[in-house]
Amino acid sequence: xxxxxxxxxxxxxxxxxxxxxxxxxxxxxxxxxxxxxxxxxxxxxxxxxxxxxxxxxxxxxxxxxxxxxxxxxxxxxxxxxxxxxxxxxxxxxxxxxxxxxxxxxxxxxxxxxxxxxxxxxxxxxxxxxxxxxxxxxxxxxxxxxxxxxxxxxxxxxxxxxxxxxxxxxxxxxxxxxxxxxxxxxxxxxxxxxxxxxxxxxxxxxxxxxxxxxxxxxxxxxxxxxxxxxxxxxxxxxxxxxxxxxxxxxxxxxxxxxxxxxxxxxxxxxxxxxxxxxxxxxxxxxxxxxxxxxxxxxxxxxxxxxxxxxxxxxxxxxxxxxxxxxxxxxxxxxxxxxxxxxxxxxxxxxxxxxxxxxxxxxxxxxxxxxxxxxxxxxxxxxxxxxxxxxxxxxxxxxxxxxxxxxxxxxxxxx
Amino acid sequence: xxxxxxxxxxxxxxxxxxxxxxxxxxxxxxxxxxxxxxxxxxxxxxxxxxxxxxxxxxxxxxxxxxxxxxxxxxxxxxxxxxxxxxxxxxxxxxxxxxxxxxxxxxxxxxxxxxxxxxxxxxxxxxxxxxxxxxxxxxxxxxxxxxxxxx
Numbered sequence: 347x348x349x350x351x352x353x354x355x356x357x358x359x360x361x362x363x364x365x366x367x368x369x370x371x372x373x374x375x376x377x378x379x380x381x382x383x384x385x386x387x388x389x390x391x392x393x394x395x396x397x398x399x400x401x402x403x404x405x406x407x408x409x410x411x412x413x414x415x416x417x418x419x420x421x422x423x424x425x426x427x428x429x430x431x432x433x434x435x436x437x438x439x440x441x442x443x444x445x446x447x448x449x450x451x452x453x454x455x456x457x458x459x460x461x462x463x464x465x466x467x468x469x470x471x472x473x474x475x476x477x478x479x480x481x482x483x484x485x486x487x488x489x490x491x492x493x494x495x496x497x498x499x500x501x502x503x504x505x506x507x508x509x510x511x512x513x514x515x516x517x518x519x520x521x522x523x524x525x526x527x528x529x530x531x532x533x534x535x536x537x538x539x540x541x542x543x544x545x546x547x548x549x550x551x552x553x554x555x556x557x558x559x560x561x562x563x564x565x566x567x568x569x570x571x572x573x574x575x576x577x578x579x580x581x582x583x584x585x586x587x588x589x590x591x592x593x594x595x596x597x598x599x600x601x602x603x604x605x606x607x608x609x610x611x612x613x614x615x616x617x618x619x620x621x622x623x624x625x626x627x628x629x630x631x632x633x634x635x636x637x638x639x640x641x642x643x644x645x646x647x648x649x650x651x652x653x654x655x656x657x658x659x660x661x662x663x664x665x666x667x668x669x670x671x672x673x674x675x676x677x678x679x680x681x682x683x684x685x686x687x688x689x690x691x692x693x694x695x696x697x698x699x700x701x702x703x704x705x706x707x708x709x710x711x712x713x714x715x716x717x718x719x720x721x722x723x724x725x726x727x728x729x730x731x732x733x734x735x736x737x738x739x740x741x742x743x744x745x746x747x748x749x750x751x752x753x754x755x756x757x758x759x
Numbered sequence: 760x761x762x763x764x765x766x767x768x769x770x771x772x773x774x775x776x777x778x779x780x781x782x783x784x785x786x787x788x789x790x791x792x793x794x795x796x797x798x799x800x801x802x803x804x805x806x807x808x809x810x811x812x813x814x815x816x817x818x819x820x821x822x823x824x825x826x827x828x829x830x831x832x833x834x835x836x837x838x839x840x841x842x843x844x845x846x847x848x849x850x851x852x853x854x855x856x857x858x859x860x861x862x863x864x865x866x867x868x869x870x871x872x873x874x875x876x877x878x879x880x881x882x883x884x885x886x887x888x889x890x891x892x893x894x895x896x897x898x899x900x901x902x903x904x905x906x907x908x909x
Contacts, residue, residue: 695822695823695824696823697883701882712798713798721799727799727821728799756763759769759772759773
């Protein structure tokens with residue numbers, strides 16, 4: 347039998363069974379979970395990995411000679427290797443465990459930022475999450491540097507020509523999202539990174555909304571820093587990753603001081619540990635890192651090509667179905683969309699809609715999604731946001747569409 | 760869906776769609792902002808106070824149906840009342856939307872009794888009480904204030 351190459355299919359009923367939280371009722375209706383951009387559910391494999399760690403291997407890492415400490419260290423460092431392989435980093439020392447995307451960005455803004463002086467410039471974009479705005483604003487206040495913002499159009503796509511004109515000899519850093527959490531825009535990172543590198547400017551990528559949805563290769567992207575959270579990619583809260591090119595990380599001063607990040611300490615002088623431990627002061631969230639490793643194994647098993655193909659079809663279907671509802675307007679119609687569909691319903695505030703949908707068993711996010719500048723740009727106080735994961739189905743989208751019709755019905759009075 | 764109907768009664772929908780006393784109040788001598796950062800409800804309440812009497816009231820801002828209807832009905836209910844009466848009514852209103860044992864006494868509460876359904880939805884209490892908190896801030900201080908529910 348000959349087969350032409352085709353995308354592997356995702357066995358969605360089977361993967362849904364791997365997620366215990368999906369099989370529950372809310373207000374007497376089967377849960378439709380469409381708030382994955384806020385956080386994802388966890389497969390049994392991740393829950394078991396965390397549980398087994400505490401039940402069996404619990405100990406501190408890099409500390410003891412005893413058996414449990416060796417096991418804990420092996421698991422923790424094993425998770426680091428899984429992350430390295432997942433994002434194709436060149437070296438284990440380039441993988442720093444952090445609490446999440448926010449902490450990773452703050453680490454870079456603080457450590458890399460210490461070299462900035464008055465008049466330097468940091469470039470971010472109009473569609474950033476607050477966590478990729480505020481750390482840079484704080485840095486600018488501290489140093490007198492200036493924050494420059496890449497504008498976007500009314501589709502929610504960044505204006506690359508304008509971006510290129512923002513780059514100049516005072517630009518010290520470009521920090522952009524890979525995927526917008528409120529619009530779903532997939533930013534053209536190759537062009538953004540190339541333009542920055544032509545001027546010798548490093549680029550930090552907020553990958554929180556990308557890594558759960560498609561395979562990211564940090565070396566193919568040539569990103570200088572790439573940051574993401576575990577909890578949005580089916581791993582525990584408290585797990586997160588800062589990837590940085592080794593030479594850059596080595597040039598940075600420490601972020602937090604404490605145990606594990608030192609080589610030797612005296613009251614006269616402390617020498618610091620090597621990468622990656624230099625940036626991991628204190629006891630880390632070991633179980634969360636172990637859970638992240640289990641999530642990566644699980645996702646590799648499901649298959650990235652299958653995940654990507656399924657989600658691409660599903661998010662297109664969701665955007666078309668939702669846009670087709672009378673009185674509904676999509677907020678963000680980007681050229682390339684991933685996982686997120688934001689919308690407004692004429693005359694109905696998202697909080698009212700979100701609550702009525704909840705009574706239909708449907709979980710979406712209503713609010714500004716930590717992107718107040720985006721809301722201001724589109725002239726809305728808030729949006730409804732449906733965000734998918736690979737365990738969602740067309741049936742989930744159909745339930746959402748029916749739910750939106752119910753919302754409209756309630757408001758007809 | 761009947762629970763939703765209980766909450767979104769016709770009067771609430773009507774005041775949401777056609778808010779009364781909407782816009783800046785000419786001649787107002789008190790005003791304060793109310794903001795709920797969690798959901799983005801953001802209103803400003805204006806009052807014209809003479810002695811201890813609230814002569815006139817208005818509001819502007821954006822928010823969910825519960826918040827907008829609450830602004831509209833509150834400003835209607837308090838015109839001509841004394842500050843002490845307004846405080847007392849806030850107490851009754853607060854009980855109405857938070858306390859399962861409170862009675863929706865229409866003689867005291869008037870149209871405000873329509874908010875009884877809010878008590879079933881604790882996350883929406885802040886939406887209903889936001890204009891009251893803003894009004895209290897406006898009345899208690901002569902300088903401009905803003906209040907936050909967080």
